[in-house]
Amino acid sequence: MADSSPLLPPFLLAEPENSAVDEPQASLDSVVERVIGDFGWTQLVQSTLVLLSRFFDAQQTFISVYADSEPAWHCINNGMCNSSANICDLSKSSWAWNGHTYKTIISDWDLECASSFIKGLPASSFFLGCLLGGFVLGTLADTSLGRKNLLTLSCLIMSIASLMTIFSTNVWIYSAFRFLSGFGRAAIGATALVLATEKVGSKWRGQMGTIAGVSFALGLLSLPGIAYINRNFSWRTIYVWTSTPSILYCVLVHLLVLESPRWLFLQGRKEAAMAILKRLGPTSLNLCLPYISLEKEAPKTNLYSPIKILLVRKWALQRLLIVMLTGFGIGIVYYSMPLAVGNLGFNIYLSVAFNALAEIPSYIIFSFIVSKWSRKGSLLAFTTLGGICSIMCIMNWKEVVLIGLELVSYFSACTAFIMLMIYTLELFPTCVRNGASSMVRQAPVFGAVFSPILISAGRSNKVLSYGVFGLVILCSSVFVFCLPETRGVALSDTMDEQEEKEQLAM
Template sequence: MADPTPLLSQSATASSEQEPPKLEKNHPSFDSMIEQSMKGLGWAPLMQALLLSLAWFFDAQQTFINIFTDTLPPWHCANLDDEYCNSTSDVCRLPSSSSWQWEYPKHASIVSEWGLQCANSAIKGLPASSFFMGCFIGGLLLATLADSSLGRKNMLFLSCLVMSCSSLLTVFSTNVWIYSCLRFITGFGRATIGTCALVLSSELVGKKWRGSVSMIVFFGFTLGFLSLPAIAYVNRGSSWRVLYIWTSVPAIGYCVLVHFLVCESPRWLFLMGRREKAVETLKSIASPGASILTKGFFAISLEEDPLNNMDIFSAIKALLEKRWAVCRLCAVMLVGFGIGMVYYGMPLGVGNLHFDLYSSVTLNALAELPSTLLTFVLIGKLNRRSSVLFFTTLSGICSVMCILEGRVWQKLRIGLELVSFFSGCTAVSVLLIYTLELFPTCVRNSATSMVRQALVLGGVFSPLLVAAAARRGDGMLSYGVFGLVIGCCGLFVMCLPETRGGNLCDTMDEEERKEKKRDSRVLC
């Protein structure tokens, strides 16, 4: 158990036997406290990780719900003897709307309810693109709040609340424009959910369990994605509004759990000058039998000023002031953009594979499951840089191969698409863990959020590309573009240092010293 003696009393009663020069010389750090108190993965941090994984569960539902709500429903010819009707797969080529009928009620999809089946690709892809654009803008405006004034927990709570409430309001949409605006707001609120949950979970444990805990959080996203085809299949033929009710109401209830049960990051509390609260939190989640470094805790000093006076742009400013930080951020964002094209674009384009929608989406969701399990098992042994390079290259090759014509390739398309998506999912997981390790605590949430925004920026273009390719009658063209983009962007990972097995830094100066030490070893 952690030492039950209050830290304040120990610090206040520290005797003159404790030599200040010794403290200066040893440079005790908060990271060493966490490593000593988190030698094992106790129930408290494990339960925190499981609770935080639910944030990714609801995040996944809102991310991919457009696959079912915005799809073109199946239709059939009203007159089975109509040869012209039976010879075309494009309903817009039929001379009269009376020559065909929807197989489901009109309210089953926004396409059938609002007559968008013959609209241009920009309008068809507008709701999904609006969602991702909201994610991108929300990430830019809200990311630094988790590093500055609000913290990880409060930012997670507010983001979940905005996302779930706006998603519930979506059921009252009367046209595609209102619908797209509400999807934009949902994306705006959702922007920092995944980042805050991931960063918070990783900062509640030591480096030994960082990768494993992160994968528990990723697993929540996989389950959320997997739940969508099940919910959609059960409610097939019902209004698309039912899907939003099923996914938003539980998310609102989850916001209450976050407010009362989730702990704030002790690292962030420490950097904000709230040391008593940081140690209190650390004691509450410490592993059984672990000893917390209490002596001299309040003598721990930072080489930088405390961050409790930061404004919302201070974290971004701190990133841009250091050349090494700018280089790292640009590289991981370029890699993230390429991965995002595949990760968000492929599930939206599975309808172009001429495969059953529910089955293909389920297979894509299931592809995330072995991806998450593989990363969970091997993350401690995987080099971050080479792993990202391998999976982006494999994803790019398989995606490009989807465009090849011929009977053999047509049969292999769904398999190639699944391998490409599997590789993209694995690349996302490793890249986000990689980003956590590349940046110090004071800017970690902002940097990770910027990378996630690069991912969703790829998602902004994906629906438009998929809709345009389908409109041209060559739905596989989008897969070729996805493959080229992820393959080329993945090469930028070569500009980054390897981080496997390293300690997390708390300040920019500390990270910079580690960077210089790494460079000196390379030169030698």
């Protein structure tokens, strides 16, 4: 039996003179909304601190652009060496790396003639860790750990594993640490966004998504600067520069970040929730807040319960497979473009910086088209544009033209991914929406697992990288034609309600 005592202290329960004696109980969401509906300085600091995790997330996601790259080399014996020849056909005594031999893992461990699988293994291991971590850690934020603790734990695992990477002595140990780093990283994005949105009013939740995206882009933008400063040092230095601040950030999160009051309420920790609401709300609250019945809140579920429901209904399973397949194709392009910029021959520092800057406009453009363009049409438009531009990167054109095509492809993939997540939310009813969204979020990561191997193979033939990227996103998005349009359609709460609405619409 739920405790019917007031969940807020007396000074928040000032009864108006004309209030009814038996005021009806309100939902948890409505009460929390009345307390923190306005956006104050405390919420701004809390949200910014939480979403800063995306900054470090981006650094670890794309750090292999520099740490795993193949450095330039030069001939030292012109009689036995040709700079246009395959390095593996030359004698080791006839050429040398530009700069020191420990600049990247390729030169440090003599991997220049290793297979594409070996060269791409560390980055692929990172994304495999992300994939496994998404399933293992995905439900802990709703159950035992909570939002704050899971964010701290995930970021700490990612950061410590990244720091431990510097002690790697071969590519196998290095890949193992990258896998562990990816495992921890898996829960950062979703957990940070949930924690930030649950501490602001509903009208500010969209802005939290924008801040998260900008934070990720800024993290990517910082990476070429760090790599350029350390260009004459070992690849291990980059890991130290990125992991050390991230560990310090985890300490700040543990000390300063407040837990979600919504999660605390649902866990029955009323006193802790009240204390946080007092800190998040205005300093002079004079509200008449009703009692809250926790029995009226939605029952707790985990990620795997709605998946069982999705597998039973044929139409739901079909939709899930289509959006996951589309997400797979988008992920191939989204993660591959920044990772593969070294294959274009353009300045590797400027190209990554341009990619980071290209991601920011995608959020701005999306905010304009989301209410005007159809979901299906815009998703198809951006995936098609991204695929065509990626395929065009295989041409032997000027570097500036190729980097322009690469940026358009990356921008299109960014915008397509945002649209896909909104589309997914509208395609499924409330009872399975979170589970479907979680599954779709894993699809791009699964695509990213194959990207490093294709990128490594594409160093000798761009068709194997940019050509494959474009074909995959084009082919995977074809099935979007089979999905219904959802813009302006009211959301359903149950599977039966969704089926009834669609039968009436036919």
